[in-house]
Every structure is written in structure tokens, then in C-alpha cells.
Amino acid sequence: MKKTNQISALYIHIPFCESICNYCDFAKLQYFHNFAESYLIALEKELIQVVDNKELKTIYIGGGTPSSLSDDQFEKLLAMVKPYAQKVIEFTVEANPESLTLSKIKLMKKYHVNRVSIGVESTDDNILIAINRKHTFNDVKSAVKNLRENGIENINLDLIIGLPNVSKNMLMKDIKNILSLNPNHISAYSLTVHEHTKFYLDGIVEPDDDFAFEAYKEINDILQENGYSHYEVSNWAKDGFESKHNLTYWKNERYYGVGLAASGYIGNLRYKNTTNFQDYISFKNEKEEEIVTPKDEKDYEVMLRLRTKYGINLKEFKDKFGVDFYEEHKANIDHFVESKLLKKVDGEIVATFEGMMMLDTIYLAL
Ligand code: SF4
Structure with a gap:
């Protein structure tokens, strides 16, 4: 069994969001200050219990929306991670454009976050309203500008393929808009409609295979022409900007996962933390576990x-x-x-x- 101190990647889940998007099936809940306070206490306890390597190479704080925390809570989070980040090469935080404020960017810089992944999803403001996102494309532009002005250059922009009422031409316009911001990394995920989401209840269907294939192909062609390499099914990067953290997963290497519904892989055990928020903040973290045979x-x-x-x-x-x-x-x-x-x-x-x-x-x- 692999010793845990050989594990060099850590995923931390922050489940709060300012509002809930119509298609979302991630482990998330509406942000409330008191919930987040309790959550951070439970998170710190789990972090100390689980992570025994202070020399991690990659840390990824995802969600949910980590930037939905208040400034105080955001700093508390980064301070609790700091002891593990002394030798970190890639330290990513996910953010939504509207909550990626200057004060949060300055905190990221202070705690050596060097990569930010922004949920763009569409660059058409009407589509953004229709899927219940709270930002505009102008917010994305400002967020990218503010990150760069504060020395965080390694930026990923996320896009969704197959949103309702988005034609292939509109999608190509999205890609061009995204390219105009010159990010180092672009992710494009095909829409999946999960039960219990508003999309599901509204009868929205997933894009058919032909549409998805054609869309991926055209996106791939444009991105390759612009110097991005297609290094994973849904991910493109400029040379040297492939996500080191996510490559841990795709190379089948071990990683710690802490937080609500977070997955980890330690030794021969793959696990997923409880998805029950009340249980998690009451320190009752009943995990799903899978023993991985050779x-x-x-x-x-x-x-x-x-x-x-x-x-x-x-x-x-x-x-x-x-x-x-x-x-x-x-x-x-x-x-x-x-x-x-x-x-x-x-x-x-x-x-x-x-x-x-x-x-x-x-x-x-x-
Ligand atoms: S911001 Fe992200 S995690 Fe939150 S509801 Fe929207 S898609 Fe889900």
C-alpha cells in the first residue's frame, strides 16, 4: 500500500453558491454565512485528520463556488490550507466572475494561489440569464483583467456545449469571445441533464451525439489553430499549462479529497465523502468506499x-x-x-x- 505521504495532490470542496444554476448536479447549496462558518470548522478538522503530507505539489479548491465565501471566510480557508502549500507548484481556486472581487484576488495572491478556473459557461448574456447564472460576459472580462493586473496569469475558462437555444454558430462565437481573452487553458463540457435539476424538470434534453461531436470537432479545430493542444477529452491548453492537478486523476495517481462529497484515492481505497451537509458539519462523515484490486x-x-x-x-x-x-x-x-x-x-x-x-x-x- 502506498504511503499517504507519497500523495502530492489535494482536492478541497467548497459547496456554497450564490445561486443555483438550472443544470447543476454538483454537491452544492445556497450560501449562508452561518452554514459556511460551521462548514469551515468541519473542513479544517478533516484536513488535519486526512492530509499528512505538508509538501503537496498541487492543490485544487473547487465547488460549488469557493469565491462565494465572504472575504473573512475565504481568508480563513486559505490560511488553513497554507501549511500544506509550502512546496506547491500549482494552486488552483475555482471562481465565478461575479464573486471574484479584487479583495479575493488579493487574498489569492497573498496565499500563493497561482491558477484560477472561471465558470464562464456561455458568453451570451441572454443565455446566461436563461440558465440562472448571475454574471455577464463583461464580468468575465473584468475578472480576467483583474487577475492579470494582480499577477495571476494562469487562467482557465470553462464553457458548456449543448445548452438549450445555443446553435453551433453561437457556440463558435463563444469560443471566439473566449479566445479574445487569451486564457492559458480552456475546458468545454457537453451538457448532461441530471435528475432533480431544473433542466430535467423542464424537460430539457442533452445535445444529440452528432451535434456534440460536430461541436467538439469545430472547437478543437479552432483551438488547435490558436495554439492550444487537446490534451484531454474536454480540455485544451497552451504548452506547459495543462492542469497538473487534474492530470493526477487522469494518470490514475493518488490524491486526497476533503470536504462535502469530495472524492479521494489513498492506498488501495477510493472514497467519496458524505453528501449530507448536516452530517458533514456534525463530523459524521460516512464515506462510500471502494477497495481497488490490482x-x-x-x-x-x-x-x-x-x-x-x-x-x-x-x-x-x-x-x-x-x-x-x-x-x-x-x-x-x-x-x-x-x-x-x-x-x-x-x-x-x-x-x-x-x-x-x-x-x-x-x-x-x-
Ligand atoms: S455555480 Fe457551479 S456549482 Fe454552483 S450551482 Fe452553478 S454550476 Fe453548480
Whole structure:
């Protein structure tokens, strides 16, 4: 079993939001000052209990909306994380444009946050209103400007593909608007309609596969032309700005997860914290746990690594699992290479763009 002090990535979940978006299925709740106070107490306790490595390489504070906390609470959060951030290379905080105030940016700078991921979702203000986002595209522009003026240059902008009433042309306009802000990293996720969301109750349907494929393809073409590499199914980055933290997940490496509904992977245990807010703040964190067998670990490795442009390195795979991945799946791999869903280059098996869009088919066969 891997010692926990070899784990170098930490995810922290802040579940509060100023308002609830119509499509959202994340673990989140409306921000109330007192709730957040209680939450931070429980969070600190869990942090101290779980994280025994003070030399983390990546920290990612996500949500929810971490920037929905009051300034005092936001500083309390960053101060409790500080002891773990002494050697951190990449320290990301998620934020919404309307709550990414100058005072919060200055706090981020003070506590060495060096990457900010902003939920943009659409650059059309009417669409933003329709999905119950509380910002405008002008807010995004100001947030990016303020971050840069305060020395935080590593910025991700998030977009959703397949929102209702967004045509492909509108989506392309979104991408151009986003490119005009010159971020280092762009994420584009296809809309999923989950039960219990307003979208579900309103009968909104997910984009069909053809629309999603065409949209991803056009976005990919534009982003590649503009110097962004498609390094994961839904993520593009300029050279050197791939998310180091998220690559921990996709490389099937271990990570701590703390906070409501946070997932972690320690030793041979994958876990998910309670999703019950009252339980969490009462220190009753009943986790869902999955013991990862060597076979499971191998399966995870294949599923996760094929999501990225780095794919499966055959030598590393053999060193880790004692088997030749290519020999084990030769017929299927050759078939997918022929149909241009996989490529075999320099001892690596890598999904092509089309392959990344059809990973379920590949997984089933492998
Ligand atoms: S801001 Fe993010 S986490 Fe909060 S409701 Fe909207 S999508 Fe969900």
C-alpha cells in the first residue's frame, strides 16, 4: 500500500453558491454565512485528520463556488490550507466572475494561489440569464483583467456545449469571445441533464451525439489553430499549462479529497465523502468506499489514461502491471487503429480525436 505521504495532490470542496444554476448536479447549496462558518470548522478538522503530507505539489479548491465565501471566510480557508502549500507548484481556486472581487484576488495572491478556473459557461448574456447564472460576459472580462493586473496569469475558462437555444454558430462565437481573452487553458463540457435539476424538470434534453461531436470537432479545430493542444477529452491548453492537478486523476495517481462529497484515492481505497451537509458539519462523515484490486487498478489505468493525449505507455504499463497491454488486446487494438480511433506511436497507445469522442466503445472492447 502506498504511503499517504507519497500523495502530492489535494482536492478541497467548497459547496456554497450564490445561486443555483438550472443544470447543476454538483454537491452544492445556497450560501449562508452561518452554514459556511460551521462548514469551515468541519473542513479544517478533516484536513488535519486526512492530509499528512505538508509538501503537496498541487492543490485544487473547487465547488460549488469557493469565491462565494465572504472575504473573512475565504481568508480563513486559505490560511488553513497554507501549511500544506509550502512546496506547491500549482494552486488552483475555482471562481465565478461575479464573486471574484479584487479583495479575493488579493487574498489569492497573498496565499500563493497561482491558477484560477472561471465558470464562464456561455458568453451570451441572454443565455446566461436563461440558465440562472448571475454574471455577464463583461464580468468575465473584468475578472480576467483583474487577475492579470494582480499577477495571476494562469487562467482557465470553462464553457458548456449543448445548452438549450445555443446553435453551433453561437457556440463558435463563444469560443471566439473566449479566445479574445487569451486564457492559458480552456475546458468545454457537453451538457448532461441530471435528475432533480431544473433542466430535467423542464424537460430539457442533452445535445444529440452528432451535434456534440460536430461541436467538439469545430472547437478543437479552432483551438488547435490558436495554439492550444487537446490534451484531454474536454480540455485544451497552451504548452506547459495543462492542469497538473487534474492530470493526477487522469494518470490514475493518488490524491486526497476533503470536504462535502469530495472524492479521494489513498492506498488501495477510493472514497467519496458524505453528501449530507448536516452530517458533514456534525463530523459524521460516512464515506462510500471502494477497495481497488490490482485488476481494478489496471482497468482504471486504461480508462483514465486513454482520456489524455499521453495515452498508455506500454513500457510503463508493463513495469507497473507485469503484462504487455498491446499483446493482451492485440486484436482489438489493431481493429481500433485501423478504424482510426487509436494510434500506436513510439510505444504508446493513444486515442485519436475521434477515439476520445467514442471512449465508451473502446472501453467496452478492451
Ligand atoms: S455555480 Fe457551479 S456549482 Fe454552483 S450551482 Fe452553478 S454550476 Fe453548480
